[in-house]
Amino acid sequence: MTVASSAPREAFASRAGFILAAAGSAVGLGNMWRFPYQASEGGGAAFVLVYIGLTLVLGIPLMLAEFGIGRRGQLAPVGSLRKLAGPAWVPLGYLFVAVGLLILSYYSVIAGWTLRYGLEAVFLGFPADSAGHFAAVASGGDAVAFHVAFMALTVTIVIGGVKGGIERASLLLMPLLFLMVVGLALWAATLPGAGQGYLVYLMPEIDELLNPSVWRAAASQAFFSLSLGMGGMLTFASYLRRDQNLPESATVVAFTDFGVAFVAGLLVFPVIYSFALQDAVSASTVGALFIAVPSAFEAMGPLGRIIGLFFFVVLAVGALTSAISLLEVVTASVIDEFGLSRRRAALLTGAVITGLGVFPAFDIDALGLLDKIAGEFLLLAGGLALALLAGWRLRAAVSDELLAGASPRWQRQVPRILATLRFLVPPIVVAVLFFSLRETTAAVVAYFGR
Numbered sequence: 373m374t375v376a377s378s379a380p381r382e383a384f385a386s387r388a389g390f391i392l393a394a395a396g397s398a399v400g401l402g403n404m405w406r407f408p409y410q411a412s413e414g415g416g417a418a419f420v421l422v423y424i425g426l427t428l429v430l431g432i433p434l435m436l437a438e439f440g441i442g443r444r445g446q447l448a449p450v451g452s453l454r455k456l457a458g459p460a461w462v463p464l465g466y467l468f469v470a471v472g473l474l475i476l477s478y479y480s481v482i483a484g485w486t487l488r489y490g491l492e493a494v495f496l497g498f499p500a501d502s503a504g505h506f507a508a509v510a511s512g513g514d515a516v517a518f519h520v521a522f523m524a525l526t527v528t529i530v531i532g533g534v535k536g537g538i539e540r541a542s543l544l545l546m547p548l549l550f551l552m553v554v555g556l557a558l559w560a561a562t563l564p565g566a567g568q569g570y571l572v573y574l575m576p577e578i579d580e581l582l583n584p585s586v587w588r589a590a591a592s593q594a595f596f597s598l599s600l601g602m603g604g605m606l607t608f609a610s611y612l613r614r615d616q617n618l619p620e621s622a623t624v625v626a627f628t629d630f631g632v633a634f635v636a637g638l639l640v641f642p643v644i645y646s647f648a649l650q651d652a653v654s655a656s657t658v659g660a661l662f663i664a665v666p667s668a669f670e671a672m673g674p675l676g677r678i679i680g681l682f683f684f685v686v687l688a689v690g691a692l693t694s695a696i697s698l699l700e701v702v703t704a705s706v707i708d709e710f711g712l713s714r715r716r717a718a719l720l721t722g723a724v725i726t727g728l729g730v731f732p733a734f735d736i737d738a739l740g741l742l743d744k745i746a747g748e749f750l751l752l753a754g755g756l757a758l759a760l761l762a763g764w765r766l767r768a769a770v771s772d773e774l775l776a777g778a779s780p781r782w783q784r785q786v787p788r789i790l791a792t793l794r795f796l797v798p799p800i801v802v803a804v805l806f807f808s809l810r811e812t813t814a815a816v817v818a819y820f821g822r
């Protein structure tokens with residue numbers, strides 16, 4: 373029942389616009405915060421190698437499963453799955469909508485912190501007691517206020533539509549973000565003691581290559597960072613015409629995402645080691661970004677305020693282009709399924725997510741728990757379903773869709789991509805899911821037992 377099917381579907385105006393929007397979805401807090409942290413935990417260069425391998429074997433094929441299904445279906449996940457695979461798959465579409473609601477509800481709280489820190493850099497400077505400051509503002513009424521402000525920005529862009537909102541914002545913000553990240557990394561290279569930071573970040577601990585928990589961490593990181601497993605890329609691809617070279621686009625998006633994550637590590641680690649802040653980092657995952665790095669800016673005086681401003685603007689911009697894609701999955705589903713106008717749908721879904729976000733905004737442990745459940749486990753489960761769907765049930769349609777618009781060179785890769793989706797992706801994701809289920813259950817038990 374696609375009530376709104378009479379109106380022509382919105383579309384991206386340019387091929388670059390789609391690529392930048394998809395890259396905007398991928399590049400976000402996951403790159404700046406989770407990647408460097410996980411690399412340092414998971415054996416430095418060993419983690420980076422595993423991550424690159426999994427990006428090639430899981431990431432790009434799964435992104436193409438989403439691209440293929442989305443462009444074929446020309447509807448948000450619920451509608452595309454119903455149209456292509458039948459009504460039995462509709463619940464999977466609604467699961468994606470639920471995952472979008474959950475992830476954005478806490479993602480926006482973290483993004484709200486970045487807005488706040490950016491504003492503080494301008495008006496107040498960074499506080500001397502960085503850890504105490506974070507503890508004071510990370511949860512409670514302050515966190516709710518900035519979460520609401522960030523959601524308002526996100527809703528405004530999504531109301532602007534695919535071309536006038538999402539594409540326009542991505543074309544403007546993504547080049548800005550690339551320039552600022554590279555600029556900041558170059559600045560970090562000049563810090564005394566930068567070399568030690570690089571060493572800790574990238575020292576290859578080769579025995580970690582055999583550690584299953586490094587593989588699990590790298591796989592979940594790849595899903596989250598590439599925005600896979602909840603129909604985000606599927607939804608963007610539903611706004612494409614058949615002239616887009618999908619295999620090439622997916623490869624460009626995946627390497628852009630990796631590039632930004634890698635460079636973010638070249639920025640964060642020299643700062644941490646130059647200012648001897650490693651203890652603040654190991655204390656918590658958000659510690660690096662919101663405690664250690666700001667205290668370095670504080671120690672640098674006025675220059676620190678300027679650099680710090682750029683740093684938090686980069687984070688906020690990355691978070692915004694990612695949040696857009698999370699909200700778009702939910703909004704587009706409401707538009708497609710219930711025939712609401714884009715404006716109404718975005719306001720309604722934005723309000724629901726803003727309300728949900730009050731919980732993680734008041735309780736940082738709930739935030740961490742939601743990230744484990746929705747940001748890891750449910751994404752892996754969704755990705756497994758999408759791989760099976762694209763590789764088996766919809767194989768002919770997806771293969772046809774990936775060939776359309778691809779140059780001959782990329783067309784030759786299509787059989788290989790489908791074989792990977794059929795035989796390689798499902799067993800790897802099942803194995804990772806097993807470990808993730810154990811960890812997620814333990815996290816749930818720990819949360820409710822506290």
Ligand code: TRP
Binds near residue numbers: 402596
């Ligand atoms: N990829 C984004 C990041 O790294 C977050 C994100 C946006 C996301 N859309 C998504 C994660 C969809 C999972 C699914 O910050």
